[in-house]
Amino acid sequence: MRESIIMKIHYGTALGAVALVAVHILMRMSQKFSDSLQYQNVIANYHFLPYALMLEVLLILLSVHGFNGLRVILLELKQGSTYEKMINYGSLAAMAVLIAYGSRTILMAGMGVS
Amino acid sequence: MAVVETSKPSEELKSNTKTTGQTNTITLRIARSNPSEGQESTFAEFQIPVQKWTTVLEAILYVKQNFDHSVAVRYSCRQASCGSCGMKINGKPALACYTKVSELNSNVITVEPMNNFPIIRDLAVDFKQLISNHKKMKPFIIREDSEVTPESKEFIQTPQDLEKFLQFSYCIKCGLCNSACPTMATDESFIGPQGLAQAYRYVADNRDKGKDERLKVIDDSHGIWRCHFAGSCSHVCPKGVDPAMAIQLLRGYLLGFRK
Numbered sequence: 145m146r147e148s149i150i151m152k153i154h155y156g157t158a159l160g161a162v163a164l165v166a167v168h169i170l171m172r173m174s175q176k177f178s179d180s181l182q183y184q185n186v187i188a189n190y191h192f193l194p195y196a197l198m199l200e201v202l203l204i205l206l207s208v209h210g211f212n213g214l215r216v217i218l219l220e221l222k223q224g225s226t227y228e229k230m231i232n233y234g235s236l237a238a239m240a241v242l243i244a245y246g247s248r249t250i251l252m253a254g255m256g257v258s
Numbered sequence: 259m260a261v262v263e264t265s266k267p268s269e270e271l272k273s274n275t276k277t278t279g280q281t282n283t284i285t286l287r288i289a290r291s292n293p294s295e296g297q298e299s300t301f302a303e304f305q306i307p308v309q310k311w312t313t314v315l316e317a318i319l320y321v322k323q324n325f326d327h328s329v330a331v332r333y334s335c336r337q338a339s340c341g342s343c344g345m346k347i348n349g350k351p352a353l354a355c356y357t358k359v360s361e362l363n364s365n366v367i368t369v370e371p372m373n374n375f376p377i378i379r380d381l382a383v384d385f386k387q388l389i390s391n392h393k394k395m396k397p398f399i400i401r402e403d404s405e406v407t408p409e410s411k412e413f414i415q416t417p418q419d420l421e422k423f424l425q426f427s428y429c430i431k432c433g434l435c436n437s438a439c440p441t442m443a444t445d446e447s448f449i450g451p452q453g454l455a456q457a458y459r460y461v462a463d464n465r466d467k468g469k470d471e472r473l474k475v476i477d478d479s480h481g482i483w484r485c486h487f488a489g490s491c492s493h494v495c496p497k498g499v500d501p502a503m504a505i506q507l508l509r510g511y512l513l514g515f516r517k
Contacts, residue, residue: 148477148512155513219479220445228479 150212157209164202171195190253203246211239281307284359286317288329289370292379301368302326308359314367315343315354318381330380338496341432345381346370351434351494372437387446388433391453394475397460400468413465426459426504428497435491435501447480451491451501454482458504461511473511482508 171189172180179185189195215235219228286306291299304325306317315333322329331354333343338356347357347369359367375383403410435451442448449457457472476482482505491501510516 146477147479147481147483151483152513216484220441220448220484223445223447223480 154209154212154216157205157212161202161205161209164198164205167198168202187253187256190250191256193254196250196254200247200250203250204243207239207242207246211235211242214238281309282365284308284317284364285366286321287366287368288318288321288380289368290329290380291371291377293377294379302329310358310360312359313355314345314347314352314357314359314362314369317359317367318354318369330378330382332382339430341430344372344432344434344437346372346437351437353432353434353496356496372433374437374439374442375433383433385431385433388431388436388450388452391449392431392456394449395453395457395460396468396472396475397456399460399463399466400471401466415464419464422464423459423462425499426455426462426501429455429459429499430497432496434494434496435499438490438494440488440490441484441486445480445484448484449476449478449481451485451505454485454508455491455499455501455504458508461508469511473508476508477512482512 174180175185189199212235215231218231283305286304287301288304289299290302291297304321306320308317313336315331315336318329318331319333322331331343331345333355334340335342336355338353341353343354344351345354346352347354348362348364348367351372354369369381371377371381371383375385375388378384429452431452433452435455436442439448439451442450454476457476460466461469461472485502485505487502487506489502492499492503495501507516
């Protein structure tokens with residue numbers, strides 16, 4: 145993939161994440177902060193499908209943005225074809241693992257499985 | 259780094275310079291090294307008589323003429339046109355011929371080879387990578403009808419068209435921008451501000467048709483996206499070129515904001 149496409153994704157995910165984090169914070173402010181962290185309130189968020197979907201999208205945006213950022217930093221630190229391949233595939237794998245693990249949490253909480 | 263040598267001007271030399279104007283004496287510290295022979299970098303100190311118009315290059319040449327002719331320094335035009343005498347002067351990349359000792363406001367002047375370049379010897383650095391990256395940018399007008407034939411006519415440009423790239427054509431390939439670039443300090447494969455500014459110079463030229471070829475070259479994992487926009491390249495350019503702006507404008511083409 146061309147670097148410009150990767151960077152478009154990088155900037156797009158950053159903007160998307162900022163917007164969704166703002167929504168997330170606003171939702172927290174709809175009640176007292178301590179109340180928003182009560183167990184039943186947190187679980188209720190996962191049971192509310194639109195909010196659970198938003199969390200899933202936020203998870204994807206942050207994983208893609210974060211691990212691509214890390215990839216860029218690591219590419220600047222050291223060069224070499226093997227190293228660069230390792231970093232590129234490693235970042236993709238880390239993204240996939242984090243998204244899978246986070247999605248599992250969202251799904252399990254949404255379905256009421258503990 | 260250790261100081262290995264201290265030389266003072268003879269009374270005869272001092273009196274000679276005194277006849278032409280007010281003379282001060284400064285300490286010139288020159289970084290000496292020869293990596294090919296595994297020689298560690300050291301500083302040699304020289305006491306140099308200077309006048310208010312003496313440039314750093316003249317001070318170095320004074321050393322070569324009177325104290326140590328083996329000091330390696332690259333220079334040619336002495337008027338900031340050839341881009342040969344780039345070096346770090348009191349820690350900042352600058353052209354030695356374009357920097358007056360008096361403007362440094364210091365009695366101790368330290369000259370070192372530019373950062374981010376392999377050192378050949380003393381103040382002379384290797385420009386291979388800079389020239390290679392410059393070539394990769396295809397620094398010439400690309401278009402099918404660019405060959406000069408008896409039927410050829412000049413390509414007309416308006417002053418506004420010219421204004422878009424003119425400042426970038428002032429680049430003298432001195433390498434100061436690359437030396438000041440923080441990305442180049444860690445990423446050896448980075449194209450660098452010099453190459454990217456030259457890519458923009460031709461991309462912005464309305465006579466040129468090679469935009470896509472150049473954008474393909476710079477759209478690489480060590481290309482334009484690795485610039486952090488520190489702006490130090492533009493700050494040190496002795497010719498008023500603004501590579502940082504060129505990089506941002508080029509990004510506009512790649513992101514689809516500019517056509």
